Amino acid sequence: MGPVPSVSHQWLAGPGDRRHTRDSRLRSAHLLPPAPAAHPAAAGGWERGTQTTMPRASAWPRLRTPTPPRAQSRQPLIGGCGFRSLDGRVLEPGGCVGDREAPAGMGEARTGTGAPADGLAPAGLPMPEAGVEAEVAKLLPFLAPGARADLQAEAVRHVLALTGSGPGWALLAGQAALLRALVELAAAPAPAPARDAARALVNLAAEAGLHERLLEAEPALPARLLGRALDPAWPWAEEAAAALANLSREPAPCAALMAALEAEEPGESGLERLVRALCTPDYNARAPLHYLGPVLSNLSQRPAARAFLLDRERCVVQRLLPLTQFSDSSVRRGGVVGTLRNCCFEHRHHEWLLGPQVDILPFLLLPLAGPEDFSEEEMERLPVDLQYLPPDKQREPDADIRKMLLEAIMLLTATASGRQQVRNQGAYLILRELHSWEPEPDVQVTCEKLIQVLIGDEPEPGMENLLEVQVPEDVERQLQQLDQQELEQHTRAQPRELAPEPQAEGATPT
Numbered sequence: 001m002g003p004v005p006s007v008s009h010q011w012l013a014g015p016g017d018r019r020h021t022r023d024s025r026l027r028s029a030h031l032l033p034p035a036p037a038a039h040p041a042a043a044g045g046w047e048r049g050t051q052t053t054m055p056r057a058s059a060w061p062r063l064r065t066p067t068p069p070r071a072q073s074r075q076p077l078i079g080g081c082g083f084r085s086l087d088g089r090v091l092e093p094g095g096c097v098g099d100r101e102a103p104a105g106m107g108e109a110r111t112g113t114g115a116p117a118d119g120l121a122p123a124g125l126p127m128p129e130a131g132v133e134a135e136v137a138k139l140l141p142f143l144a145p146g147a148r149a150d151l152q153a154e155a156v157r158h159v160l161a162l163t164g165s166g167p168g169w170a171l172l173a174g175q176a177a178l179l180r181a182l183v184e185l186a187a188a189p190a191p192a193p194a195r196d197a198a199r200a201l202v203n204l205a206a207e208a209g210l211h212e213r214l215l216e217a218e219p220a221l222p223a224r225l226l227g228r229a230l231d232p233a234w235p236w237a238e239e240a241a242a243a244l245a246n247l248s249r250e251p252a253p254c255a256a257l258m259a260a261l262e263a264e265e266p267g268e269s270g271l272e273r274l275v276r277a278l279c280t281p282d283y284n285a286r287a288p289l290h291y292l293g294p295v296l297s298n299l300s301q302r303p304a305a306r307a308f309l310l311d312r313e314r315c316v317v318q319r320l321l322p323l324t325q326f327s328d329s330s331v332r333r334g335g336v337v338g339t340l341r342n343c344c345f346e347h348r349h350h351e352w353l354l355g356p357q358v359d360i361l362p363f364l365l366l367p368l369a370g371p372e373d374f375s376e377e378e379m380e381r382l383p384v385d386l387q388y389l390p391p392d393k394q395r396e397p398d399a400d401i402r403k404m405l406l407e408a409i410m411l412l413t414a415t416a417s418g419r420q421q422v423r424n425q426g427a428y429l430i431l432r433e434l435h436s437w438e439p440e441p442d443v444q445v446t447c448e449k450l451i452q453v454l455i456g457d458e459p460e461p462g463m464e465n466l467l468e469v470q471v472p473e474d475v476e477r478q479l480q481q482l483d484q485q486e487l488e489q490h491t492r493a494q495p496r497e498l499a500p501e502p503q504a505e506g507a508t509p510t
Contacts, residue, residue, distance in 0.1 A: 136162075136175060143181035145188070153193040156185060160196050163203035173210055179217035186240070187224050198239035201225070205246035211253050222253060223260035229292065230273050232284045241291035245335075248298035257295075258302050271299070271308045278332070279319045293323070293335020300342035309339065310349050317343065317353070321363040324405075330398045337404045340364070344411035347418075347467050354412060354421045361412070361422060362386060364405050365430045367396035372433045381426035399440040406431075406446045413453050414467040428454050445486065 141147065142155035159182060162168035172178065185197035204210050214221055225247070228240040248254040261270030268276075277283045278292040299305040309316045323336040340360070344353070353360045362383040369386055371393040379387050396402045409427065413419040431451050438444040463469050 136171060136178065140175075140178055140181060143178065143185060145184065149191045152185070153196070156182075156193040156196045156200065160200045160203070163200045169204065169207050169210055172204065173213045176213070176217040179204075179214060183218040183221055183224060186236075186243075187228055195236045195239060198228075198236050198243060201243040202239060202246060205243045208250050211247060211250050214247070215253060215256065219256075220260075222247065222257040223263070226257065226260050226270070226274075229289070229295075230277055232277075233286075234284070235286040237284050237287035238289060238291060241287075241289055241295060245291045245294035245298065248295055251301075254298055254302065258299060258304060261299075262304070269308070271305065272314070274299075275316055275319065278336075279323070288329065290329040290331040291335075293329075293332040294338070295335070297335045297338035297342065300339045306343055306346055309343050310346055312352065312357070317358055317360070321358075321360065324363050324367055330401065333396075334398060334401045334404070337401050337408070341404050341408040341411065344408045345467070347411075347414050347465060350412055350415055350418045354418060359383075361409070361425050361427065364409050365425075365427060368402060368405055368434050369393065369430050370395050370433055370437060374429060378426070378429055382429060383425050386426070386430065395434070395437065399443050402434075402438075402440075403443045403446055406443070406450055410446075410450050410453065411467070413450070415465050416458065419454065419458075423454055 139155045139158060142151045143159075147155075159172070159178070162172055182197050182200055185192050186194055186201055188194055188197075201214075204214060218224070222244065225240045225244045228234050229237050229244055231237060234240070244257065248257050261274065263270070274292060274296060277289055278296060283289060296305075300309060308314070309320075317340070320336050320339060323332060324340070326333045326336070343349070352358060362385040365383075365386060369389060371389055371391045374382070396405065409422065413422050428451065431447055431454070435444060435447045435451065438447060459466065459469075
């Protein structure tokens with residue numbers, strides 16, 4: 001495909017559906033398995049489900065913003081009511097988010113086989129078809145404030161087990177009083193089982209179809225989770241942040257969360273508190289708060305949030321940039337990269353983002369760079385931070401994050417001045433080596449399309465801003481089909497040589 005068509009159809013999408021589309025769920029090994037994911041790939045709080053990829057107009061709607069596609073979970077549901085972080089670490093109910101290793105027996109439910117007191121069925125065993133609603137109704141008195149602590153904990157574990165399967169979600173969706181009690185317990189101090197209650201909310205919020213029921217049962221749910229997530233002394237703040245990351249993937253809960261942030265007390269704004277918690281090491285000594293990254297990424301689909309992030313007096317973007325190299329958590333790293341990508345939709349700020357006040361491009365290119373040894377002439381064209389990288393330099397290991405980085409750079413090339421600035425900083429050299437190394441076909445295709453933008457002919461007059469190009473719907477559908485065919489062909493084909501970078505007249509080829 002020639003440069004001009006491949007360039008033009010990059011810009012069919014608008015900033016409508018830019019959610020962090022990964023989620024985390026928990027389940028008991030003894031419950032019915034969930035239905036298989038409907039899509040093979042993904043992005044945030046986070047399984048490789050539907051990914052919001054910039055070249056795909058179907059995934060990122062134009063400015064008219066049709067109903068966004070449902071996001072799928074990245075991590076599979078696991079046994080033992082365990083909690084799997086986005087780094088792949090598995091936790092049982094006795095652990096806390098941030099543990100480095102999965103405890104033994106993570107595939108088995110850690111519940112006894114005998115029935116607990118007061119006739120409740122064991123949490124890890126499937127309940128019979130008959131009398132299920134009656135069994136669930138029995139739980140409500142034990143979830144009430146003032147109930148005996150041991151029975152309350154067992155009842156919450158029972159609910160947590162139910163949240164691991166489709167039938168369990170359907171059953172709990174009709175129990176508004178139980179959902180309200182669960183929210184109360186998730187924010188209650190010890191000895192209430194707040195950890196398992198919060199993890200049940202993580203699972204329920206991972207199912208987009210339950211968001212409306214959750215908000216109907218407790219309209220203040222986003223605000224209450226936010227308060228716990230930003231409380232530096234709350235031990236289960238990471239679970240609260242994970243529930244928010246799942247909940248804020250959809251427009252209505254995201255709007256409710258944004259309203260809660262804007263309703264914070266006078267002084268430091270709610271968004272400022274969130275950014276400070278995300279960027280401050282050990283903000284909460286008992287919770288790592290990695291999931292605030294996906295929360296911020298989801299919020300950045302809102303114009304008001306992007307206006308805050310791009311406020312030149314606050315220097316928020318500058319504080320986020322170092323986290324693109326945060327090695328301890330791909331969750332936090334991916335959330336920050338997704339936030340930056342969403343901010344790049346605001347083309348009025350491109351000159352500032354690429355200029356010396358922010359200098360965003362080296363932060364986007366560095367995770368894509370490897371240990372390649374360029375010639376002296378090529379090295380001089382690169383920003384200082386990308387020159388003479390050590391021989392053990394590793395590229396970003398997460399394919400989804402690599403793709404978001406490429407999408408962010410693609411957005412920065414929307415205007416003629418942006419394309420020129422990206423070319424002048426030697427981006428082609430990094431992208432050329434990345435294309436040769438990239439093992440994931442869809443990421444390689446995205447890289448190739450970005451290279452075509454940089455080395456292709458400039459658009460004709462009146463179409464210089466690619467984000468503002470209007471494409472008829474029938475042409476858009478045809479281009480989507482071509483994209484899909486190109487990806488399938490690319491998956492089957494052998495690696496191809498890229499076209500060389502155009503040289504200035506009289507320049508020595510490199």
